[in-house]
Amino acid sequence: MSGLVLKLAPRERVLINGAVIENGDKRSRLAVMTPNANILRLRDAIHPEEVNTPVRRVCYIAQLVLSGDADPKDARHQMLRGIEQLSQALTDHDSRTQLGAATAALLADQFYPALKALRALLPREARLLAAARV
Numbered sequence: 001m002s003g004l005v006l007k008l009a010p011r012e013r014v015l016i017n018g019a020v021i022e023n024g025d026k027r028s029r030l031a032v033m034t035p036n037a038n039i040l041r042l043r044d045a046i047h048p049e050e051v052n053t054p055v056r057r058v059c060y061i062a063q064l065v066l067s068g069d070a071d072p073k074d075a076r077h078q079m080l081r082g083i084e085q086l087s088q089a090l091t092d093h094d095s096r097t098q099l100g101a102a103t104a105a106l107l108a109d110q111f112y113p114a115l116k117a118l119r120a121l122l123p124r125e126a127r128l129l130a131a132a133r134v
Contacts, residue, residue: 018068
């Protein structure tokens, strides 16, 4: 089977090409056969009031594209600028790897892989911000 396979928990919601779909009472698997479909698990979504850090801001822009609420061309430009700014603060090897993966995905117009790479930076960002408050 080709395509993306989503494994959904009972009552889990997912956004596919702007439509919210809710699973039934049992676990299920969906095969998304359309290439380049915009998909976002709502449990992973960052809500507008949670957009309070640099990494979250860039992730949120990707989410807006996946939900159909932002123009991909404009969002790509904003995200690349945000990644450039993040690369000045996150200089360790692992962060650079994730930022590079996000950049490569954006240059290929792949917003979900870019979001996935950027989300991997959220725990590191939280640790750095907590250390800065001390």
